[in-house]
Amino acid sequence: MIGVGRLGRLILIGFPFLWLGLFFLFPLLIVVKISLAHSAIGIPPYTPLLTNHDGALTFHATLANFALLTRDDLYLRAYLGSLGNAALATTLCLLLGYPIAHAIARASGAWRQTLLFLVVLPFWTSFLIRVYAWIAILQPNGLLNRLLLAVGLIDAPLPLLNNAFSVELGLVYSYLPFMVLPIYGSVSALDQSLIEAAADLGARPWRQFLAVTLPLSLPGIAAGCFLVFVPAVGEFVIPDLLGGPNTLMIGKVLWDEFFENHDWPVAAAVAVVLVAALAAPILFAQRLLDREPAA
Amino acid sequence: MIRSGGAAAFRIGSLALGFTFLYAPIALLAIYSFNASRLVAVWAGFSTRWYGVLGADDQFRNAAATSLEVAAKAASLALVVGTFAGFAMARFTRFHGRRVFSFAMLAPLVVPEIILGLSLLLFFVACAALIGWPPGRGVMTITIAHATFGASFVAVLVRAQLAGFDRSLEEAALDLGARPWIVLARVTLPGIRPALISGWLLAFTLSLDDLVVASFVTGPSATTLPMAVFSSVRLGVSPEVNALATLFLCAVFVLVALAFWLMARQERQRERGG
Numbered sequence: 181m182i183g184v185g186r187l188g189r190l191i192l193i194g195f196p197f198l199w200l201g202l203f204f205l206f207p208l209l210i211v212v213k214i215s216l217a218h219s220a221i222g223i224p225p226y227t228p229l230l231t232n233h234d235g236a237l238t239f240h241a242t243l244a245n246f247a248l249l250t251r252d253d254l255y256l257r258a259y260l261g262s263l264g265n266a267a268l269a270t271t272l273c274l275l276l277g278y279p280i281a282h283a284i285a286r287a288s289g290a291w292r293q294t295l296l297f298l299v300v301l302p303f304w305t306s307f308l309i310r311v312y313a314w315i316a317i318l319q320p321n322g323l324l325n326r327l328l329l330a331v332g333l334i335d336a337p338l339p340l341l342n343n344a345f346s347v348e349l350g351l352v353y354s355y356l357p358f359m360v361l362p363i364y365g366s367v368s369a370l371d372q373s374l375i376e377a378a379a380d381l382g383a384r385p386w387r388q389f390l391a392v393t394l395p396l397s398l399p400g401i402a403a404g405c406f407l408v409f410v411p412a413v414g415e416f417v418i419p420d421l422l423g424g425p426n427t428l429m430i431g432k433v434l435w436d437e438f439f440e441n442h443d444w445p446v447a448a449a450v451a452v453v454l455v456a457a458l459a460a461p462i463l464f465a466q467r468l469l470d471r472e473p474a475a
Numbered sequence: 476m477i478r479s480g481g482a483a484a485f486r487i488g489s490l491a492l493g494f495t496f497l498y499a500p501i502a503l504l505a506i507y508s509f510n511a512s513r514l515v516a517v518w519a520g521f522s523t524r525w526y527g528v529l530g531a532d533d534q535f536r537n538a539a540a541t542s543l544e545v546a547a548k549a550a551s552l553a554l555v556v557g558t559f560a561g562f563a564m565a566r567f568t569r570f571h572g573r574r575v576f577s578f579a580m581l582a583p584l585v586v587p588e589i590i591l592g593l594s595l596l597l598f599f600v601a602c603a604a605l606i607g608w609p610p611g612r613g614v615m616t617i618t619i620a621h622a623t624f625g626a627s628f629v630a631v632l633v634r635a636q637l638a639g640f641d642r643s644l645e646e647a648a649l650d651l652g653a654r655p656w657i658v659l660a661r662v663t664l665p666g667i668r669p670a671l672i673s674g675w676l677l678a679f680t681l682s683l684d685d686l687v688v689a690s691f692v693t694g695p696s697a698t699t700l701p702m703a704v705f706s707s708v709r710l711g712v713s714p715e716v717n718a719l720a721t722l723f724l725c726a727v728f729v730l731v732a733l734a735f736w737l738m739a740r741q742e743r744q745r746e747r748g749g
Contacts, residue, residue: 185655188655189567189570191559192559192562192563192566192567193563193567193570193576195556195559196556196557196559196560196563196580196626196630197560197563197572197576197579199556199623199626200556200560200579200580200583200623200626200627201579203595203598203619203620203623204579204582204583204591204594204623205575205579206598207594207595207597207598208590208594210594210597210598210601211590211593211594211597214597224600224601224604276493276496277493279485279486279489279493280489280490280493282486282489283486283487283489283490284490286486293739295490295494297731297732297735298494298497298498299497300731300735301727301728301731302497302498302501304677304680304727304730304731305501305680305684305723305724305727305728305731306683306684306701306720306723306724306727307684307686308684308686308701308704308705308708309501309504309704309720309723309724310500310501312504312704312708312712312716312720313500313501313503313504313720314500315708315711315712316503316504316507316515316516316712316717317500317503319516319712321514321516322516323503323516326516353496353497353500356493356496356497357497360493385481385482406585407585410585410586410587411585411587411588413587414586414587414588414589414590415587416588416589416687417686417687417705420709421708421709431587431589434589434593435589438593438691439690444597447593448593448597451589451590451593451594454587454590455586455590458586458587461585462582462585462586463578465584465585466577466578466581466582466584466585469581469584469585469631470564470577470581
């Protein structure tokens with residue numbers, strides 16, 4: 181940077197690096213450390229890794245917590261449940277979000293700003309409140325069941341809440357804006373003359389879409405899929421409020437290990453495996469975010 | 476572009492469907508906050524009694540005060556850290572550790588919040604055992620946690636705005652003899668003001684909204700609004716929570732509309748300038 185010397189450069193890079201290193205990177209390492217500890221009754225509820233007996237340092241790492249994760253199939257089913265739910269939610273968000281993003285990108289100036297605002301707004305409003313809103317709609321004597329009964333479509337209330345359906349609905353509802361925004365970005369940045377050229381060459385609208393628009397919006401699709409998938413896998417609020425006894429998602433398992441069982445080492449082990457499972461998509465999403473924004 | 480009737484109808488249809496899906500639950504929630512009945516799904520006439528009940532509820536009022544205090548402090552801290560980070564990412568493309576740096580800055584945007592919460596709690600506990608800091612968990616630890624992920628959001632906004640910033644303005648000021656730090660304060664920072672304002676607002680609303688991270692890093696002394704709402708919601712729907720949610724949504728709507736208007740204005744200025 182012009183004029184800002186070595187000191188300025190050092191401060192600009194060093195200060196945020198120190199902050200995030202201390203409060204983000206270092207804590208991740210501590211999670212790994214505690215996942216190797218034994219759980220204990222006390223404060224904090226785990227044993228130290230290194231102890232000093234009369235000057236002899238001993239190292240007490242254990243893989244017992246990870247062994248537990250493989251022994252009890254609750255954890256495996258929860259991981260698979262999370263991955264499956266998140267993958268389905270990502271697909272549904274894409275199918276629902278693409279037409280919305282495409283339509284916004286094709287809208288005229290003032291409309292486009294308003295529609296974009298309406299997509300961004302729920303993204304900023306309370307996640308918890310938006311999930312909560314569905315409980316009143318889906319519960320057995322809720323708004324949707326009352327409506328369906330009143331119209332005569334059903335004779336008895338449908339089980340809409342606390343099952344796989346409500347969790348999936350909650351995921352799609354909460355994460356839809358994360359899909360729409362990046363796709364909108366790709367589609368609106370697309371060079372219109374390419375589509376006109378395809379039209380001039382005789383391509384019908386569907387063919388124009390498949391041959392030009394869709395391939396050129398792939399970066400937006402990829403970004404949207406990762407922004408939905410990664411947080412959805414670790415989701416806790418939605419399975420807790422909308423899920424039932426059969427909903428197994430790893431975010432909720434981790435929460436219960438920590439807050440109900442007070443087993444910090446097992447919670448840490450669950451977190452380590454979750455981060456490892458998500459490492460590839462997290463790195464990919466971070467790469468997408470790191471690309472220099474167009475000037 | 477050739478416009479066909481079918482395609483236009485499909486576009487309007489998908490917009491209508493999409494926005495109904497996004498907004499109907501929120502609208503119903505707001506409407507039923509004015510329901511006279513305690514039963515959330517049975518309409519029994521218009522009433523504002525739940526707003527009265529809410530106003531008299533100390534638990535929610537205290538939690539709201541805690542949340543606002545945390546959000547204001549966290550957003551301000553995030554603004555400082557995030558602006559530095561945004562500058563570093565936009566202006567220095569090559570330095571040792573650039574990879575690790577940008578990972579540390581951007582990964583908090585995508586790492587599940589349950590991981591952020593657990594890792595920070597374990598960090599605070601380990602630190603307290605080792606060096607006696609932090610002295611207790613509460614407002615301060617939540618503030619640090621929220622400032623950390625808020626900083627990542629601020630950094631992304633600042634970096635994007637700096638990428639579109641006309642460097643010749645800075646060069647001109649330097650040529651005219653201004654010192655670098657004066658240029659920063661008088662030229663660069665005012666130039667990226669919309670990113671700074673919307674970054675602060677985003678960090679503020681994210682902090683106000685966070686349940687998971689705050690639940691992990693707090694202690695017995697501090698309960699934030701989402702934590703109070705969550706423990707009440709776990710017991711079932713209540714019209715009082717509907718009233719609270721409606722007030723919250725209105726406040727957020729105003730803040731976001733403000734931030735959005737600022738960003739749109741900036742974009743128009745840039746289009747005119749470029």
